[in-house]
Amino acid sequence: MDxxxxxxxxxxxKDSLVCVGLDPDLGKIPAHLKxxxxxxxxxxxxxxxxxxxxxxxxxxxxxxxAAQSAESQLIMTIDYIHERYPxxxxxxxxxxxxxxxxxxxxxxxxxxxxxxxxxxxxPYLGGDTLEPFLERKDKxxxxxxxxxxxxxxxxxxxxTGGKKIYEVIAEKAxxxxxxxxxxxxxxxxxxxxxxxxxxxxxxxxxxxxxxxGAQGGDIEAAVINGKTNSGGGMIINSSRGIMYADxxxxxxxxxxxxxxxxxxxxxxxx
Amino acid sequence: MDxxxxxxxxxxxKDSLVCVGLDPDLGKIPAHLKxxxxxxxxxxxxxxxxxxxxxxxxxxxxxxxAAQSAESQLIMTIDYIHERYPxxxxxxxxxxxxxxxxxxxxxxxxxxxxxxxxxxxxPYLGGDTLEPFLERKDKxxxxxxxxxxxxxxxxxxxxTGGKKIYEVIAEKAxxxxxxxxxxxxxxxxxxxxxxxxxxxxxxxxxxxxxxxGAQGGDIEAAVINGKTNSGGGMIINSSRGIMYADxxxxxxxxxxxxxxxxxxxxxxxx
Numbered sequence: 001m002d003x004x005x006x007x008x009x010x011x012x013x014k015d016s017l018v019c020v021g022l023d024p025d026l027g028k029i030p031a032h033l034k035x036x037x038x039x040x041x042x043x044x045x046x047x048x049x050x051x052x053x054x055x056x057x058x059x060x061x062x063x064x065x066a067a068q069s070a071e072s073q074l075i076m077t078i079d080y081i082h083e084r085y086p087x088x089x090x091x092x093x094x095x096x097x098x099x100x101x102x103x104x105x106x107x108x109x110x111x112x113x114x115x116x117x118x119x120x121x122x123p124y125l126g127g128d129t130l131e132p133f134l135e136r137k138d139k140x141x142x143x144x145x146x147x148x149x150x151x152x153x154x155x156x157x158x159x160t161g162g163k164k165i166y167e168v169i170a171e172k173a174x175x176x177x178x179x180x181x182x183x184x185x186x187x188x189x190x191x192x193x194x195x196x197x198x199x200x201x202x203x204x205x206x207x208x209x210x211x212x213g214a215q216g217g218d219i220e221a222a223v224i225n226g227k228t229n230s231g232g233g234m235i236i237n238s239s240r241g242i243m244y245a246d247x248x249x250x251x252x253x254x255x256x257x258x259x260x261x262x263x264x265x266x267x268x269x270x
Numbered sequence: 271m272d273x274x275x276x277x278x279x280x281x282x283x284k285d286s287l288v289c290v291g292l293d294p295d296l297g298k299i300p301a302h303l304k305x306x307x308x309x310x311x312x313x314x315x316x317x318x319x320x321x322x323x324x325x326x327x328x329x330x331x332x333x334x335x336a337a338q339s340a341e342s343q344l345i346m347t348i349d350y351i352h353e354r355y356p357x358x359x360x361x362x363x364x365x366x367x368x369x370x371x372x373x374x375x376x377x378x379x380x381x382x383x384x385x386x387x388x389x390x391x392x393p394y395l396g397g398d399t400l401e402p403f404l405e406r407k408d409k410x411x412x413x414x415x416x417x418x419x420x421x422x423x424x425x426x427x428x429x430t431g432g433k434k435i436y437e438v439i440a441e442k443a444x445x446x447x448x449x450x451x452x453x454x455x456x457x458x459x460x461x462x463x464x465x466x467x468x469x470x471x472x473x474x475x476x477x478x479x480x481x482x483g484a485q486g487g488d489i490e491a492a493v494i495n496g497k498t499n500s501g502g503g504m505i506i507n508s509s510r511g512i513m514y515a516d517x518x519x520x521x522x523x524x525x526x527x528x529x530x531x532x533x534x535x536x537x538x539x540x
Contacts, residue, residue, distance in 0.1 A: 023372075061368075061372060063368060063372045063373075063375035063376045063379065064372075064375055066375075066376075066379045066383070067375040067376070067378045067379040067383060069341070069383060071339070071341065095366075095367055095368050095392075096365075097365055097367065097392055097394075098331075098333060098365050099417065099418060099419040099480075099485075100419060102293075102331060102333045102334075103333075105333035105334055105336075105337040106333045106336075106337070108337045109333065109336045109337040113336070113337060113339060122365075122367055122392050122394050122395075123394070123424075123425060124367075124392050124393070124394040124414060124417075124425055124426070125392075125414070125417050125419060125421070125422065125425075126417075126419060126420075126421030126422050126423065126424035126425060126426070127421045127424050128419055128420050128421035128424075129419055129421060144394060144395070147369065147395050147396075148369060149369040149370060149395060149396060149398055149399055150396075150398050151395070151396030151397045151398030151399060152395065152396050153396065154393075154396035154397050154398075154442070155393060155394055155395075155396060155435070155438070155439070156394070156396070158428075158430040158431075158435065158438065159430055159431070160428040160429055160430045160435075161428075161429070165425070165428065165430075165435070168425070168428065169425070172424070210369075215369075
């Protein structure tokens with residue numbers, strides 16, 4: 001099943017736009033897990049088991065595994081999700097962007113070594129550098145468009161020919177890069193006006209929406225401005241708010257409660 | 271010693287602007303090395319030993335190690351260069367770009383886990399996402415400006431306020447981001463006109479210049495258009511042309527000859 005279809009199934013069958021970010025930090029993992037052979041994997045596994053019926057996807061952030069030399073626990077986590085919950089796709093948030101020959105290596109890394117179902121990519125280098133990802137019809141290619149951080153506008157808001165750069169990216173994503181119906185866009189919840197503008201450009205194309213919770217994005221504003229006519233089209237990520245809802249032995253239960261609350265709040269505005 | 275100083279020493283003491291790219295591909299490594307316990311490291315070590323007196327820096331490309339699960343051999347390679355040739359800095363070509371909290375993890379990965387002296391980064395997310403790198407005064411931060419690939423112009427050449435995006439990046443790099451004198455720019459050898467334009471904007475700021483050899487960049491045009499008034503300011507990378515100059519047991523000798531030829535050809539036009 002391709003990535004678009006898997007996500008749509010999650011939206012429909014679980015009535016959920018929620019993505020749980022799996023960004024483990026050894027310093028914050030509950031004390032009772034730290035002695036495990038694979039503490040990051042055990043932490044992720046507990047979070048996944050507690051939330052799998054409430055989410056449309058999971059999103060591990062590559063930096064957290066790379067900085068802690070925990071690449072093997074990233075593979076274990078993705079394998080576990082695929083084996084135990086085969087309907088749930090995994091987005092590897094790695095923000096890859098490099099010239100063609102190197103982009104091919106990155107596509108191999110992300111889809112073969114890690115076995116991810118989708119990856120985030122950076123469009124600054126141009127369309128040819130996205131091709132090794134785009135040609136994988138079954139995989140999702142999630143292109144940075146308007147990011148959630150405070151300085152996002154430095155480059156993305158520059159005007160060219162009466163449009164902003166992020167609008168140009170949205171147009172190219174829609175008109176040039178989506179021949180295989182596998183493109184999505186990253187649009188931050190912290191910028192609801194831009195969510196609305198981009199939704200107007202790309203029609204039904206799904207968004208990956210970071211920025212709620214610790215980054216301060218408002219759920220109501222994000223959903224109202226970013227949703228499609230059918231009330232879907234968004235994968236709304238929460239990482240820290242769910243993972244670290246409680247730091248004790250009941251962390252997974254607390255994570256489930258936060259996930260359920262988030263799903264309900266999102267659904268109120270769809 | 272900081273990265274700027276190390277590079278300048280290389281330019282002066284070895285009279286060399288050459289950077290050897292260490293992008294090993296297990297499929298192309300000479301047959302007699304394939305049985306080694308750490309074939310990628312052995313290949314890199316032989317290349318380094320054969321060329322260390324002829325280069326100003328080495329540049330491993332992260333994707334080649336990540337895709338082959340050879341991160342430990344990347345660490346071994348960087349450690350080896352630092353121990354055996356302490357004057358030669360190492361650039362990790364990883365093109366990182368992510369929001370602040372994640373960028374901090376990437377800075378930790380690149381500078382602490384891998385021990386690199388400099389890193390390539392993508393500016394699309396804005397200035398705040400570069401800060402965790404920029405604040406490391408001793409490290410080089412090499413910002414993508416005008417890349418070497420055929421589609422580089424898709425975004426980088428868009429015009430805004432009478433300037434192209436890559437010119438805006440060059441201005442920001444020079445005026446806003448270089449408070450610690452540790453910023454460099456990536457400018458492809460395949461675009462000599464853009465090299466000249468950017469040199470006019472940033473004065474003495476060093477460039478990392480990919481794109482000669484397999485990508486077709488012309489050395490004479492790149493050096494004439496990219497050099498500073500003093501005939502320096504460039505780190506000119508060659509990867510495949512040097513690494514795979516010969517596929518037999520004499521590969522290191524052939525790599526040395528290619529490196530020496532490249533250094534001489536570059537110096538002819540400085």
